[in-house]
Structure formats: C-alpha cells, structure tokens
Amino acid sequence: MLLKMEGISKNYGDVQANRQIDYDLKPGEVHAIVGENGAGKTTLMRILYGMEQPSSGTIRIRGREAHFADPKDAIRHGIGMVHQHFMLFQNFTVAENIVIGQEPGKLRFDRKAAIARVEALSEQYGIRVDPRARIVDCPLGVQQRVEILKVLYQGAEIIILDEPTGVLTPLEVGELLEAIRTLTKQGKSFILISHKLNEVMSAADRITVLRDGEVTGVLETSRTSVEELSRLMVGRPLAAMDKQPASPKEKVLEVRELSVFGSGSKPAVDAVSLHVRAGEIVGIAGISGNGQSELLQAISGLTKPAQGTVSLLGTDVTGKSAREFRNAGLAHIPEDRYVWGANKAATVAETGTMGHQRKLSKLGFLQGRAVKARVSDWIKQYAIKAGSPDNETQNLSGGNLQKLIVAREIAQRTPFLIAAEPTRGVDIGAMETIHEQLLRKRDDGGAILLVSSELSEILKLSDRILVMYEGRIVGELQEGEATEEKLSLLMVGGKRNG
Numbered sequence: 001m002l003l004k005m006e007g008i009s010k011n012y013g014d015v016q017a018n019r020q021i022d023y024d025l026k027p028g029e030v031h032a033i034v035g036e037n038g039a040g041k042t043t044l045m046r047i048l049y050g051m052e053q054p055s056s057g058t059i060r061i062r063g064r065e066a067h068f069a070d071p072k073d074a075i076r077h078g079i080g081m082v083h084q085h086f087m088l089f090q091n092f093t094v095a096e097n098i099v100i101g102q103e104p105g106k107l108r109f110d111r112k113a114a115i116a117r118v119e120a121l122s123e124q125y126g127i128r129v130d131p132r133a134r135i136v137d138c139p140l141g142v143q144q145r146v147e148i149l150k151v152l153y154q155g156a157e158i159i160i161l162d163e164p165t166g167v168l169t170p171l172e173v174g175e176l177l178e179a180i181r182t183l184t185k186q187g188k189s190f191i192l193i194s195h196k197l198n199e200v201m202s203a204a205d206r207i208t209v210l211r212d213g214e215v216t217g218v219l220e221t222s223r224t225s226v227e228e229l230s231r232l233m234v235g236r237p238l239a240a241m242d243k244q245p246a247s248p249k250e251k252v253l254e255v256r257e258l259s260v261f262g263s264g265s266k267p268a269v270d271a272v273s274l275h276v277r278a279g280e281i282v283g284i285a286g287i288s289g290n291g292q293s294e295l296l297q298a299i300s301g302l303t304k305p306a307q308g309t310v311s312l313l314g315t316d317v318t319g320k321s322a323r324e325f326r327n328a329g330l331a332h333i334p335e336d337r338y339v340w341g342a343n344k345a346a347t348v349a350e351t352g353t354m355g356h357q358r359k360l361s362k363l364g365f366l367q368g369r370a371v372k373a374r375v376s377d378w379i380k381q382y383a384i385k386a387g388s389p390d391n392e393t394q395n396l397s398g399g400n401l402q403k404l405i406v407a408r409e410i411a412q413r414t415p416f417l418i419a420a421e422p423t424r425g426v427d428i429g430a431m432e433t434i435h436e437q438l439l440r441k442r443d444d445g446g447a448i449l450l451v452s453s454e455l456s457e458i459l460k461l462s463d464r465i466l467v468m469y470e471g472r473i474v475g476e477l478q479e480g481e482a483t484e485e486k487l488s489l490l491m492v493g494g495k496r497n498g
C-alpha cells in the first residue's frame with residue numbers, strides 16, 4: 001500500500017472534525033473522498049499535507065510511519081496538493097511558477113533551463129502548457145495544469161485535488177479527467193475531494209464517504225451508484241424537486257445598454273440590455289471570464305458602469321453605492337464569499353447581519369438577541385454546522401459559510417436577488433435546500449438573476465436563460481427549449497441553428 005492513514009482523529013475544542021478515520025491509497029489509484037459540508041474532508045487532507053497535526057492516529061507511506069511537521073515534510077514524502085483556490089503568482093510565467101523554490105541556476109535564475117525543464121515535464125506527463133505564458137493570461141483550466149505540473153516537479157507521487165472542477169468549464173473538466181487517467185497509467189495516485197458525484201463516479205476507482213467526521217463507507221466505484229453515495233453522505237434519500245411554471249409580473253430589474261470596463265482595453269460588458277421580472281428566475285450561462293463578474297458588480301453598486309442605465313423597481317440607481325442598491329431592494333449572494341460576503345474574524349452572528357445591519361438595528365444599536373435568534377433559525381433550516389452564533393466565521397468549513405451567506409441574503413425578502421454561484425462548494429443536501437429556497441422566493445414574487453457556471457443548475461432553476469460571451473448577450477432561450485448542448489455552443493461563441 002502506498003499510503004495508509006489509520007485511526008486518524010482531530011478535535012478542535014469540542015468539535016470532532018475527524019473520528020478514527022482509516023483511509024488508504026494504492027499506486028496508480030484514484031480514491032475519492034465525499035461527504036457533506038463539514039464532514040471532515042479538508043481536515044483529513046490538512047493532516048496528510050502537514051498543515052495540521054492529528055490528535056491521534058498514524059500515517060504510513062509505503063509501510064513506514066511518517067510524521068509531517070509542515071507541508072515541506074509532506075512534499076519530501078511525495079505528497080502534493082492542488083488547492084481549490086490556486087496559489088500561483090499572477091505576474092510570473094508558467095515556467096517560473098512551476099520551478100519556484102527549486103529553481104535551476106546557482107546564482108541567477110536560469111530562465112532557459114527553467115523553460116527546458118518545464119517542456120520536458122510537460123512532454124513526459126502529456127500535460128500541455130506554454131512555459132512562457134504569464135499566469136494572468138491563462139484560463140483557469142490552464143492554471144490548474146500548472147499547479148499539477150508544479151507538484152509533479154516537486155516529485156509528488158500522491159496528488160490531492162481539492163474540489164478541482166469547481167471553476168472549470170465542461171471542456172476543461174474533460175481535459176482534467178483525461179490528465180488524471182494519463183498520470184495514473186504512469187503510476188501516480190490521486191486523492192479526489194469533490195461534491196460532484198457524477199464526476200467522482202467517472203474518475204475514481206474507490207470512494208470513501210465521510211459523515212460527521214466518520215467513515216460511513218468505502219466503496220468500489222463499479223459496484224455503487226450516485227443514490228447509494230447520497231444516502232451514505234446525507235443519511236436520507238434526496239427528493240425530486242417540484243418546479244411549477246413561472247408567472248412573471250412587473251419588471252424589477254431593468255438594465256439598458258450597459259457597458260463596463262474591466263482590466264483590458266475592450267469593455268468587459270458591452271452594451272448589455274436585460275430585465276428580470278417579479279416571479280421569474282433569469283439565468284446567465286457563460287464560461288467564467290466573459291463579463292459576468294463585471295456585469296454583476298455594476299448592477300449591485302460595487303463598480304460604476306462606463307455607460308448605460310440600471311433601474312430597480314423603476315428607480316434609476318445607475319452609479320449609486322452598494323448601500324443605495326440594497327436600500328432600493330437588492331440582496332446579493334456574491335460570487336466570492338471571502339472577498340464580498342464575509343469577514344473571517346467576525347462571529348457567525350455578525351456575518352449573518354453583514355450588509356443588513358440597519359434593518360436589524362433600533363436607534364442605531366444592533367439587536368444582538370434578535371440577530372442570534374435569526375441566525376440560530378438559519379443554522380437549523382440550512383443544517384449549517386456552525387457551532388453557536390458566537391463561533392468565529394473562520395472556523396466554518398467553506399460550504400457551511402456559503403450556506404450562511406445564502407440564508408442571510410434569501411431571508412432579507414427583497415424584491416430582487418442576485419444569486420452568483422449560489423451552490424459553489426456546498427454538498428448535495430444543501431444544494432437541494434438552496435434550490436428550494438430560491439424557487440420559493442420566486443413563487444413569492446421575487447425577481448432572481450442567477451449566474452452559475454454549472455449548466456445543470458442553470459437548466460434546473462431558470463425560467464429564461466441568457467448566454468454571455470465576450471461581454472455580450474449572444475442568445476436567449478426559454479426554459480423548455482434550452483439544452484446543455486445548445487447552451488454550450490452559444491457559450492463558445494457558436495451560432496444557434498434553427
């Protein structure tokens with residue numbers, strides 16, 4: 001056995017994040033780990049990568065007991081980790097990022113040698129990159145390949161992939177799965193952490209399921225199903241969702257000829273017009289980086305547009321502040337929960353009021369008890385593993401923080417909601433709850449603009465779908481006529497037939 005983790009436990013105060021976990025990995029194997037938010041997946045991997053020490057348990061590599069004081073130790077033992085948020089230097093080239101820490105050249109950085117090494121590595125493992133390209137200019141799929149080459153350069157035999165497909169396009173997901181297949185043929189092994197059970201089923205040989213810090217099953221992929229995995233993860237079968245046709249009413253959001261400049265010389269959003277009515281969900285499909293982020297920032301008051309107008313319920317709010325947008329009826333589940341949605345040092349209750357303090361204040365004082373009661377309700381309703389409302393936000397697992405922000409924004413009962421990647425990083429049970437809540441808001445007359453890189457999510461929830469490509473809306477499809485194929489074609493700039 002290449003890797004054997006035995007009886008791993010980890011406590012954080014009263015929280016038992018890992019309980020007596022056994023996990024092993026063979027050479028050339030993909031062994032996935034699945035489980036609800038807060039089940040303990042990240043904790044187990046942080047232990048394997050030397051970022052945390054277990055409270056008890058042992059790790060063996062090829063039969064020999066190993067102790068990792070820090071990630072450098074883990075790397076020396078052949079363990080590499082590709083994090084959910086890539087850790088590359090944006091202004092450096094691909095080659096520089098790969099060799100950093102073990103650069104060729106004694107006194108000066110030997111650029112030519114670095115490029116040659118990266119070319120050889122890329123050839124050896126069949127993973128294509130341009131060593132001279134700067135990271136800022138590389139799409140996310142390429143950046144991920146750079147991360148994988150970087151750990152291979154460091155000598156990794158075991159590669160941990162933490163939620164690797166969250167930010168990828170369908171095409172890039174296919175390329176990643178192909179790269180995994182090529183590397184396992186060469187004897188490399190993968191630990192794959194993912195909430196996407198279909199991808200897990202197609203990539204993994206075995207799957208370990210965690211629930212509340214414990215192993216509830218170790219399954220051969222060929223002998224299990226998505227249904228069995230869900231049951232082991234969540235402890236109950238998932239119900240099919242019932243979506244009634246929409247009955248759209250008055251226009252709530254109206255955007256006219258909106259243009260926004262981003263970092264490039266061309267507008268990131270180019271004369272976009274759209275509207276969302278009360279009682280409908282309008283989905284925006286598109287490969288990330290086609291202007292969706294800039295569009296959302298301009299229609300939520302985070303940036304000012306160069307041109308065009310935005311109105312909410314008939315009031316022109318163009319160029320107003322985020323607070324004025326909120327006062328005019330906006331709630332916003334932001335794309336990046338750490339940049340816009342939460343303050344890590346705040347308590348769970350404070351994060352639960354961010355952006356909405358005024359509504360919860362009397363005579364300028366925040367009503368602490370009322371806030372805690374509300375947050376406690378959400379904790380129950382969305383099954384958020386948060387401990388108490390006084391806990392620190394930074395102790396929440398990624399998916400639990402996402403659930404808290406979603407709960408906060410839906411609970412405002414505003415006429416308009418922007419939902420950007422609302423289920424990124426959340427488990428299938430929570431995804432079901434979030435989808436139900438979004439539909440309920442729509443049925444209560446809310447107008448929702450949904451932006452998601454998950455086509456299945458767009459197709460499941462939207463009443464109308466707009467496709468964004470290079471800053472423009474290049475197509476509009478009604479609920480019944482949209483398919484994954486039609487959307488995918490429009491998303492890469494292709495024309496719609498018939």
Ligand SMILES: Nc1ncnc2c1ncn2[C@@H]1O[C@H](COP(=O)(O)OP(=O)(O)OP(=O)(O)O)[C@@H](O)[C@H]1O
Pocket residue numbers: 012015016017035036037038039040041042043044385386395396397398399400425427
């Ligand atoms: N530093 C910490 N202090 C206190 N509690 C923590 C800390 N890190 C994690 N936890 C808790 O340990 C539990 C397991 O968290 P972990 O991040 O391992 O879950 P996960 O399965 O990776 O979840 P997700 O799918 O949301 O990423 C959670 O209840 C979390 O709140």
